[in-house]
Each structure stands twice: as C-alpha cells, then as structure tokens.
Amino acid sequence: MNIKINENYKNLGKNYLFAEIANRVKKYTSEHPDKKIVRLGIGDVTLPLTKSVTEAMTKAVEEMGVKETFRGYALENGYDFLRSAITKHYARFGAAIADDEVFVSDGAKCDAGNLTEIFGDNPVLISDPVYPVYLDSNIMAGRKISFIAATEENGFLPTPEGIKETGAIIYLCSPNNPTGAVYDRRGLKEWVDFALTSGSLIVFDSAYEAYIHGDYPHTIFEIDGARECAVEICSFSKTAGFTGTRCSWTIVPKELKAGGVSINDMWRRRQTTKFNGVPYIVQRGAEAAISDKGYAECLELVDFYMGNAAVISNALKEKGIFFTGGTSSPYIWMRCPNGQSSWDFFDTLLNEIQVVGTPGAGFGKNGEGYFRLTSFGSREDTVEAVERLKTIL
Amino acid sequence: MNIKINENYKNLGKNYLFAEIANRVKKYTSEHPDKKIVRLGIGDVTLPLTKSVTEAMTKAVEEMGVKETFRGYALENGYDFLRSAITKHYARFGAAIADDEVFVSDGAKCDAGNLTEIFGDNPVLISDPVYPVYLDSNIMAGRKISFIAATEENGFLPTPEGIKETGAIIYLCSPNNPTGAVYDRRGLKEWVDFALTSGSLIVFDSAYEAYIHGDYPHTIFEIDGARECAVEICSFSKTAGFTGTRCSWTIVPKELKAGGVSINDMWRRRQTTKFNGVPYIVQRGAEAAISDKGYAECLELVDFYMGNAAVISNALKEKGIFFTGGTSSPYIWMRCPNGQSSWDFFDTLLNEIQVVGTPGAGFGKNGEGYFRLTSFGSREDTVEAVERLKTIL
Numbered sequence: 154m155n156i157k158i159n160e161n162y163k164n165l166g167k168n169y170l171f172a173e174i175a176n177r178v179k180k181y182t183s184e185h186p187d188k189k190i191v192r193l194g195i196g197d198v199t200l201p202l203t204k205s206v207t208e209a210m211t212k213a214v215e216e217m218g219v220k221e222t223f224r225g226y227a228l229e230n231g232y233d234f235l236r237s238a239i240t241k242h243y244a245r246f247g248a249a250i251a252d253d254e255v256f257v258s259d260g261a262k263c264d265a266g267n268l269t270e271i272f273g274d275n276p277v278l279i280s281d282p283v284y285p286v287y288l289d290s291n292i293m294a295g296r297k298i299s300f301i302a303a304t305e306e307n308g309f310l311p312t313p314e315g316i317k318e319t320g321a322i323i324y325l326c327s328p329n330n331p332t333g334a335v336y337d338r339r340g341l342k343e344w345v346d347f348a349l350t351s352g353s354l355i356v357f358d359s360a361y362e363a364y365i366h367g368d369y370p371h372t373i374f375e376i377d378g379a380r381e382c383a384v385e386i387c388s389f390s391k392t393a394g395f396t397g398t399r400c401s402w403t404i405v406p407k408e409l410k411a412g413g414v415s416i417n418d419m420w421r422r423r424q425t426t427k428f429n430g431v432p433y434i435v436q437r438g439a440e441a442a443i444s445d446k447g448y449a450e451c452l453e454l455v456d457f458y459m460g461n462a463a464v465i466s467n468a469l470k471e472k473g474i475f476f477t478g479g480t481s482s483p484y485i486w487m488r489c490p491n492g493q494s495s496w497d498f499f500d501t502l503l504n505e506i507q508v509v510g511t512p513g514a515g516f517g518k519n520g521e522g523y524f525r526l527t528s529f530g531s532r533e534d535t536v537e538a539v540e541r542l543k544t545i546l
Numbered sequence: 547m548n549i550k551i552n553e554n555y556k557n558l559g560k561n562y563l564f565a566e567i568a569n570r571v572k573k574y575t576s577e578h579p580d581k582k583i584v585r586l587g588i589g590d591v592t593l594p595l596t597k598s599v600t601e602a603m604t605k606a607v608e609e610m611g612v613k614e615t616f617r618g619y620a621l622e623n624g625y626d627f628l629r630s631a632i633t634k635h636y637a638r639f640g641a642a643i644a645d646d647e648v649f650v651s652d653g654a655k656c657d658a659g660n661l662t663e664i665f666g667d668n669p670v671l672i673s674d675p676v677y678p679v680y681l682d683s684n685i686m687a688g689r690k691i692s693f694i695a696a697t698e699e700n701g702f703l704p705t706p707e708g709i710k711e712t713g714a715i716i717y718l719c720s721p722n723n724p725t726g727a728v729y730d731r732r733g734l735k736e737w738v739d740f741a742l743t744s745g746s747l748i749v750f751d752s753a754y755e756a757y758i759h760g761d762y763p764h765t766i767f768e769i770d771g772a773r774e775c776a777v778e779i780c781s782f783s784k785t786a787g788f789t790g791t792r793c794s795w796t797i798v799p800k801e802l803k804a805g806g807v808s809i810n811d812m813w814r815r816r817q818t819t820k821f822n823g824v825p826y827i828v829q830r831g832a833e834a835a836i837s838d839k840g841y842a843e844c845l846e847l848v849d850f851y852m853g854n855a856a857v858i859s860n861a862l863k864e865k866g867i868f869f870t871g872g873t874s875s876p877y878i879w880m881r882c883p884n885g886q887s888s889w890d891f892f893d894t895l896l897n898e899i900q901v902v903g904t905p906g907a908g909f910g911k912n913g914e915g916y917f918r919l920t921s922f923g924s925r926e927d928t929v930e931a932v933e934r935l936k937t938i939l
Binding site: 154155156157158159160162163165169172195197198199200201202204206207210211214215217218219220223224225226227259260262263266267270271272273274275286289290293319320322351352353354381382394396397398399409410411412414416419422423425426427428429430431432433434435531 | 547548549550551552553555556558562565588590591592593594595597599600603604607608610611612613616617618619620652653655656659660663664665666667668679682683686712713715744745746747774775787789790791792802803804805807809812815816818819820821822823824825826827828924
C-alpha cells in the first residue's frame with residue numbers, strides 16, 4: 154500500500170509498559186512451568202463485584218431479554234440515571250456538578266487517550282513518573298511534551314514553581330499512580346492558580362479517590378477556580394472492581410472555553426461521533442456501585458486492599474526500605490535495594506522469587522530506581538509475596 | 547484558557563445527524579404531548595436479546611460476583627474465546643482469519659472513528675450517501691475528502707472507474723447504510739483490484755452482513771487480494787440486537803503494510819494504549835450470539851425485521867414510489883414524493899402523520915431527495931407507520 158501512516162507512532166516505545174511485563178512473565182513461565190508466580194504488578198483488582206452490582210446487572214440482563222424492557226442505543230454520554238448518580242457522588246465531597254457535565258465512558262484510559270484529539274498543538278506537561286497513557290497518547294498526537302519532576306525531594310508532589318509554559322495541557326493524578334502521593338488542598342490550589350494565570354488546562358485523574366484516608370480532596374472540583382481550568386477523569390475500576398466490567402466518567406465543566414469554544418460541546422461532539430455509549434447492563438451495575446448501599450460495599454473492598462497495603466508497608470519498614478504510598482493509595486512505591494535499576498530489580502524478583510511488580514522506570518525517567526507494588530492481590534498472595542521479598546531485601 | 551483547540555472541528559456540521567433528528571422530535575413531542583410518534587428513523591433494533599445471549603450473560607454476571615471466577619482486565623483486543631468464535635464465524639463464509647487479526651471493540655462506530663488516527667495525511671474517498679461517521683471522523687482529522695457518487699443511475703453501487711487518487715483510504719459499506727444496496731463479488735472485486743493497483747486501503751463496513759439474502763459476499767475477505775488492501779469492521783449490533791449491549795470487531799490482516807510498517811501492529815498499539823477491552827460479561831454474550839445455536843436465533847431476529855421490510859416495500863410498490871433496499875438490508879431507501887427535499891419530507895412526516903424517518907441528505911449530497919426507513923420497529927409500529935404513510939403518498 155502507498156498509504157501514509159501516523160509517523161508519530163514511530164516515536165513510541167516498542168511496547169505499552171504492561172504488555173512488556175506480560176511478555177517477560179510469559180517467557181519466564183513457559184521456561185519454568187513449575188514455578189508459582191505471585192503478581193503484585195499490574196494494578197488489577199481481584200475481589201469480586203459487590204452484591205449490589207451483580208444484583209443490578211442480573212436484573213438488567215433480564216430486562217434486555219424481554220421486549221417491553223429491552224434497550225437499544227443509549228445516549229452516548231450515559232443514561233440519565235447514571236449521570237445523576239455520579240453528580241450525587243460528587244455531592245459527597247461538596248462538589249456541585251451538573252448532569253450534562255458528566256460523560257460516561259468505558260474507561261479512564263480511553264478518555265485520557267481520546268481527550269488529546271479535541272485540542273490543538275499545545276505544550277503538554279506530564280508529571281514524571283506517571284501512568285503511561287498520558288505520555289503515549291500525546292506522543293501519538295505529536296505534541297511537545299515536558300515533564301514535571303516528581304522526586305523524593307518534593308515528596309513526589311511537584312509544584313508549578315518555575316514552569317514557563319502557558320496555554321499548556323497539564324496532567325495530574327492524585328492519589329498518584331504510581332507513587333501513591335496525594336495532594337492536599339493547598340497543593341492542588343497552587344496548580345489551579347497556576348493553570349488560571351497561565352491559561353492552561355488541567356487534566357485531573359482521580360481514579361484512586363476512593364482510597365483516600367485523611368483530609369485530602371477527592372476531586373479537583375473541591376478547589377475554587379477548578380471549574381475554569383480543569384477536566385476530571387474518574388473510574389469505577391478501582392472503586393468498584395470494574396477493571397473487567399468497564400465504566401468510567403469524565404467531568405467537563407461548562408465554564409471551560411478555549412478561543413470562545415466550549416470544551417464541553419467539543420467533547421460531546423467527539424463522543425457522539427466516535428463513541429456509542431456504555432452497555433446498559435454495565436451502567437446499571439455502575440449506578441448500584443455508587444448508591445449509598447453499594448458505595449459502602451465498595452469501601453469494604455477498599456478496606457481489604459488497604460489491609461494488603463499495610464502488610465507490604467510493614468515489611469518494607471521492617472527492612473528499612475524507603476517507600477511512599479499505601480495510605481491513601483493502593484500502590485506502594487519503593488526504592489529498589491542496592492541501587493538496582495527498575496528493570497534489573499524486576500528481573501531479580503521474577504527470576505529469584507517469582508514475584509511480579511512494575512518497574513518504576515516504566516512510568517518515566519524519575520521512576521528509575523523505584524518499583525511499584527500493588528495491594529490488589531489476594532491476602533494470601535500478598536503475604537506470600539512479602540515473605541519472599543523479605544528473603545532478598 | 548489559552549488552549550488551542552482542534553480547529554478541524556469547526557468544519558463539522560453543527561450536530562451529528564441522529565442528534566439533530568432527536569432534537570426535532572423532542573421539540574415536536576413537547577409541543578404536541580398528545581400525539582403518538584412512530585419511529586422508523588435511527589437504525590436501532592427493538593427485539594430483545596436472544597435466549598443464548600441472556601443465558602451466557604447471566605452466567606457471566608454470576609462469575610463476576612465470585613472470587614474464584616472473577617475477571618479483571620482482559621486483553622484489550624478481546625478474550626481468546628471471542629476472537630476464536632469470530633474466526634469461526636468467518637469460516638461460515640469461507641474466509642480464513644487468524645485470531646490475532648481480530649480486534650474486539652465496543653462499537654463499529656468507535657473503530658470507524660478511531661481508525662483514522664493511525665494514518666497520515668492520505669486522500670479519503672467516501673461513498674455518498676453513507677453513514678456519517680466516516681465523514682465526520684475524517685473532517686475531525688483534517689483529511690482531504692472526496693466523494694464517490696452513489697446514485698440511482700449506478701444503482702447506488704459506484705465503481706472505481708474514473709477515480710484518480712492513489713494511496714487513498716476508501717470507505718465502503720455493503721449492504722449499504724443507508725441505501726440497502728449490496729455489492730456482488732464482481733463489484734467488490736473491482737474495488738479490491740483498484741485498491742491494489744492504486745496502493746489504497748479499503749475500510750469495509752459489513753455491519754449488515756447478517757441481512758444478506760442471495761449470493762452476495764458477507765465479508766470482503768471472500769474476495770481474492772482483499773487481505774493485501776482491506777480492513778473490515780463488523781458488529782453484533784444489527785446481527786444480535788447489541789445496539790445497547792456494545793460489541794463489535796475489526797479485522798486487520800497481517801499482510802497489510804504501509805511504508806514497511808504493519809497496520810495490524812499499529813492498530814494493536816493504538817488499542818492497547820487508548821482502549822481497555824470490552825466487558826467480560828458482554829464478550830460472553832457475543833460469543834453465545836455467534837455460536838451455532840445463538841446464530842440461528844440471530845437469524846430469526848433478522849427474519850422478523852425482513853418481514854417489516856416487506857410491509858414497507860409492498861406499500862411503496864403499491865404507491866409507485868421508487869426505492870432500493872429491503873431485501874439484503876434492514877433499510878428502505880425511498881425517493882421523496884413530489885420532489886420534496888429530504889428534510890422537508892422529514893418535517894412533513896413528523897408534523898402530519900407523526901412518523902420519524904431519516905432524511906437522506908443527512909447521509910450526503912447524493913442523499914438529497916431521498917429518505918431512509920428502517921425495518922427495526924415492532925410489527926405493529928411498522929404497520930401503523932405504513933398505514934399513515936399511505937395516507938399522504
């Protein structure tokens with residue numbers, strides 16, 4: 154074919170981080186079929202869907218099998234019942250969001266990736282280390298990307314101090330994946346103020362808000378001024394165990410304007426043209442997940458995972474290894490022992506104790522020398538992994 | 547904000563076609579709450595999901611509620627079981643597709659829209675009239691678009707004769723939405739030969755293949771040479787009534803190369819980066835839908851809708867109105883009576899007999915003066931709409 158391709162793809166790393174990890178693990182297991190792998194790698198939940206969710210979805214499947222209650226195409230941005238449930242969820246944190254500012258979608262990853270396309274050639278600021286989708290999707294779009302260094306020195310919570318860019322798109326994730334660092338109100342307010350004065354847009358990823366313990370903002374819309382400078386992406390994946398069930402949302406305030414154009418209108422046009430909504434069955438499950446009863450069940454899932462986080466944290470403390478996270482986040486971000494590189498430590502754990510984690514370097518330059526462990530495993534696996542870890546730390 | 551937006555969006559029509567129809571209907575019903583609207587507009591199914599599908603999904607919901615059978619993140623391109631079922635579906639038509647050429651997704655609309663982003667600045671050829679997503683997604687991408695006229699003269703089945711472009715991306719849909727025209731093997735072979743000699747890529751939309759009656763190709767991969775020049779998008783929406791359940795697939799043959807780069811690799815990179823797979827529950831439903839038992843049930847749905855098509859077709863024949871479609875397609879494409887424009891006829895039907903159809907002009911310039919009716923309604927509604935139609939034709 155004489156087709157031209159999107160040349161920006163050539164600037165991507167060969168594999169998406171988690172695909173690379175899967176490949177290495179697959180190779181190891183095929184060569185060592187007798188070894189039992191324990192996975193504290195990809196941020197994937199293991200507890201089943203809650204009772205409220207499965208009951209709602211079972212009922213929805215029934216409805217779909219009966220002519221009178223069958224549902225065809227839904228609104229691309231989500232059923233009224235779910236958008237309304239999401240605005241009620243925001244009210245839990247004192248944030249007023251209108252139904253038509255909520256865009257239900259099939260994944261925070263999808264929205265984070267697709268959002269780039271409604272914008273022009275703006276500078277992009279991405280905290281480093283961070284979830285790789287912000288970076289990869291902007292490489293695909295050929296944007297000029299700068300990194301905001303999140304380091305031990307700034308507690309993995311960089312501030313806008315010293316940033317020269319204006320009219321930028323700034324990606325923030327709090328509680329952070331992978332470091333587990335969480336901004337307090339003052340820290341987030343600095344970013345909102347910077348965005349307002351520099352004419353920038355913050356893309357705020359709050360996918361881990363359900364893990365917050367303590368007085369931290371669950372949404373950027375708790376911060377004054379955020380409605381003029383921020384969109385927020387959140388998900389049912391980590392809150393309700395929906396990684397394999399697929400439902401998320403993005404909040405686009407109507408105040409957001411660029412060159413007189415409403416960003417809410419643009420995102421609506423993008424979604425109505427290139428997306429066809431989330432399955433009715435899944436939307437009913439999602440609605441149930443954040444009902445008062447369902448949300449209490451979700452917080453039990455969170456409590457269980459935080460118990461795992463404590464198991465890991467205690468072992469690292471015992472061994473005197475520096476780490477962050479594990480209190481308002483399901484992630485533990487540890488310094489690799491003996492100055493090992495992230496991927497060397499990954500290979501050490503895989504080959505020597507058959508524990509799979511995520512190399513910090515996969516999240517950016519500043520992740521080099523660090524390693525991410527997740528608390529999403531079963532208790533037995535977590536305890537087993539920690540026992541194995543202790544033998545080599 | 548000083549953010550630059552994607553300026554190409556300014557070249558879009560104000561509303562996505564079906565959103566505009568919904569707005570006009572909403573306005574009418576709010577002003578005339580007593581009038582009963584009959585909808586033969588948007589191509590949305592009305593029969594419930596089949597027994598095989600609901601049974602499979604109910605079981606899948608159960609599995610998701612139990613720790614031992616719970617599933618988290620799936621492969622972005624679909625579970626092995628579903629990709630394997632899809633390759634078996636292709637075997638029904640004698641087309642050999644490998645599992646890793648199948649990319650399961652949440653909608654043909656999504657894939658048609660997102661596919662544009664892996665390509666560079668190629669000329670785009672879109673048959674006119676056609677499903678609006680091909681056009682809108684390429685306007686969003688700022689491509690140079692040319693139209694291939696589908697007219698009464700060529701039976702709404704244009705040939706590549708006279709096309710000068712090389713290295714083009716060519717959108718074909720057969721059976722066609724909206725005209726119902728369907729290419730035979732010779733007609734499709736002409737396009738494949740043209741694509742091969744001009745170095746072009748065909749994006750083939752086979753979403754309506756289940757409606758084919760007679761000896762027409764169900765997939766472009768029945769045609770020799772197609773593996774070197776075509777991708778195919780298909781969907782469970784119209785085959786299995788999945789418009790509100792969301793599952794589709796795209797076939798990207800490994801032979802496809804552009805500048806030495808594998809298109810299969812590029813699409814995999816796009817999907818692994820910006821998509822996170824279809825819900826497990828839905829994939830189990832989709833698998834059941836194209837099992838031998840499930841597919842027989844699907845064809846019963848198709849038969850029912852084709853019965854509606856006959857009701858509409860017979861009335862138009864009786865009234866001497868020119869139309870196409872309705873034999874290998876759920877759509878009837880009629881000429882508007884008395885030389886009315888498409889939107890005038892839309893308004894006439896809405897205001898005078900409260901029947902909603904789709905203005906042909908919404909599908910392109912050559913759709914002006916035509917009107918699309920769908921056979922996806924209930925039998926009662928279809929009969930009612932046809933009775934009302936007859937009063938004004």
